[in-house]
Amino acid sequence: MEKKTPLYNWHESNGGKIVPFGGYLLPVQFETGVIAEHCAVREKAGLFDVSHMGEFIISGAGAFNAVQRLFTSDFTNMTVGRVRYTTMCNENGGILDDLVVYKMDEQRYMLVVNASNREKDAAWIRKNLNNGGGTNGASFEDLSDSYGQIALQGPASVSILASLSETIPEKYYTFIEKGKAAGLDCIVSRTGYTGETGFELYCKSEDTEGLWKALLTAGREQGLIPCGLGARDTLRLEAAMPLYGHEMDENVNPFEAGLSFAVKMDKADFIGKAALEPISLADNLKRIRTGLRVTGKGIIREQCPIYYQNSSIGITTSGTFAPHLKQAIAMAMLKTEFASPGTKVEADVRGKMVEAETCVLPFYKKQ
Numbered sequence: 001m002e003k004k005t006p007l008y009n010w011h012e013s014n015g016g017k018i019v020p021f022g023g024y025l026l027p028v029q030f031e032t033g034v035i036a037e038h039c040a041v042r043e044k045a046g047l048f049d050v051s052h053m054g055e056f057i058i059s060g061a062g063a064f065n066a067v068q069r070l071f072t073s074d075f076t077n078m079t080v081g082r083v084r085y086t087t088m089c090n091e092n093g094g095i096l097d098d099l100v101v102y103k104m105d106e107q108r109y110m111l112v113v114n115a116s117n118r119e120k121d122a123a124w125i126r127k128n129l130n131n132g133g134g135t136n137g138a139s140f141e142d143l144s145d146s147y148g149q150i151a152l153q154g155p156a157s158v159s160i161l162a163s164l165s166e167t168i169p170e171k172y173y174t175f176i177e178k179g180k181a182a183g184l185d186c187i188v189s190r191t192g193y194t195g196e197t198g199f200e201l202y203c204k205s206e207d208t209e210g211l212w213k214a215l216l217t218a219g220r221e222q223g224l225i226p227c228g229l230g231a232r233d234t235l236r237l238e239a240a241m242p243l244y245g246h247e248m249d250e251n252v253n254p255f256e257a258g259l260s261f262a263v264k265m266d267k268a269d270f271i272g273k274a275a276l277e278p279i280s281l282a283d284n285l286k287r288i289r290t291g292l293r294v295t296g297k298g299i300i301r302e303q304c305p306i307y308y309q310n311s312s313i314g315i316t317t318s319g320t321f322a323p324h325l326k327q328a329i330a331m332a333m334l335k336t337e338f339a340s341p342g343t344k345v346e347a348d349v350r351g352k353m354v355e356a357e358t359c360v361l362p363f364y365k366k367q
Contacts (some may be wrong), residue, residue: 001263005051005071005075006148006208016228022115023051027228032343036233038323041194045154047215050193050200051208054118054144056111056125062137066129069271071101072254074264078103083173083191086262087254088121089272092105095119095257098242100191103170112186113261114244116143126285128271148208152215152224153198153235157365161188161199161220168199182214185187195233195239196366221249224316238322240291240331240362246317247331255279256333257357258361287314290339292347294328296355304347306332306356315339316347329363 002025012018016027022191026049040046058066063140067075073086080103087097097117102110113121122142131137152161161168169178169190179188184207192198198248203211216224233243242248248257252274265273265280278284294300300319305312320332338345343358 003052005049006205007049007051007212010209010212011049011226014172014226017225018075018227022052023118024115026052027226029228029230030226033226034228034230034234035323037225037227038234040223040225041154041196041231041235042324043155043217045152045156045225046227047212048151048153048222048227049149049212050151050259051148051205052115053149054113054121054142055105055147055202056113056122056137057108057141057143058111058125058129059108059141060138061107062130062345063109063305066138067101067109068268069131070125070128070278071099071270071353072263072270074099074267075101075103075109076267080105080197081169081174083175083189085173087248087259088124088272089254089276090250091272091275093253093272093275095248095252095254096124096245096250097258098248100264102175102187102189108220113130118142124163124203125155126166130185132328134193145206147202148205148211149210149216150193151192151198151211152201152219153192153196154224155197156219156222156224157196157198160215160222160224163218164214182211182218184214186211191288193241194235195241195362195364196235198223223324224275226337231320234320234323237320237326237329237331238316238364242331243287249332253279255285256287256289285336287333288336288339289317289361290332290334291359291361292319292330292345292356293359293363294330294354294355294356295344296346298349298352298354299328300330300347300349300354300356301319301340304349307348307353308338308343313345319343325364327363331361341342
């Protein structure tokens with residue numbers, strides 16, 4: 001049975017079209033519609049309920065050693081108040097999840113994981129928390145149910161938040177743990193999943209609706225509107241941000257997913273490193289996440305086979321019509337030799353061949 005976020009009743013009372021997602025009931029869109037919500041984020045601002053995301057804490061004297069072994073990034077030079085994107089792999093190098101890590105202090109890290117992977121991730125971390133590498137002394141907590149999370153995204157997000165808060169992180173991927181907004185205690189993080197300037201605010205579950213309403217009121221004159229999962233997906237796709245279960249899963253490694261920046265092979269051992277070492281050499285990478293711009297008529301969705309001169313070369317992982325770019329786009333996992341920009345390919349969309357061309361990612365990057 002799906003769970004409800006602290007904002008479920010507000011969504012239901014304010015025109016949210018509710019659908020199941022990641023084990024939760026969330027709005028896919030509001031009465032404004034996906035295109036209007038998407039464009040609001042690109043041009044003004046949008047507000048998202050992301051309370052379904054999971055929040056974990058790893059703490060104790062062995063916390064640093066634990067995150068070093070569990071995740072593929074290197075946290076050696078990470079300072080307090082920074083956020084880092086990373087992946088968590090199994091022994092075969094497959095991605096168990098992608099997540100962001102917050103360094104709260106020298107012995108405490110907060111992890112934000114995908115809702116659909118919360119239980120799996122928690123079990124994996126508990127199992128491997130104190131295994132090897134001198135990681136004894138780390139403890140794990142799942143605090144997901146005690147947090148609400150709201151994402152304020154778009155060019156106007158800075159001025160909107162500034163009207164309610166004096167604790168605003170200045171740099172991308174930094175945060176203030178003991179922040180305030182609308183008089184409520186919250187973690188204020190300069191992060192997001194839209195490709196725009198924005199913030200993610202973590203507060204007590206019981207404070208979530210109050211913070212949500214305060215933000216909407218503060219941003220009304222600047223065009224802030226509530227947004228659903230539909231716009232969140234089209235925005236992340238324009239920005240070429242991968243989604244777990246689409247661009248990656250346990251059968252895809254970080255190099256194939258185009259996430260080599262999040263894998264530091266020169267650090268001490270981490271889970272999956274031995275399996276990833278031969279793949280890390282460019283000549284050994286057989287397939288890679290690639291951008292596609294549709295040049296023919298039609299929209300390419302996920303799981304469409306891709307062909308080059310009648311030869312099968314891969315499959316799409318996500319696809320849509322991009323509202324801001326006014327262009328049909330897709331991401332695909334293609335054989336490496338066909339991934340160079342400008343390669344002309346075709347997608348089999350329910351028996352109809354649609355022409356496309358490979359391109360550099362991301363499709364959209366804010367000015």
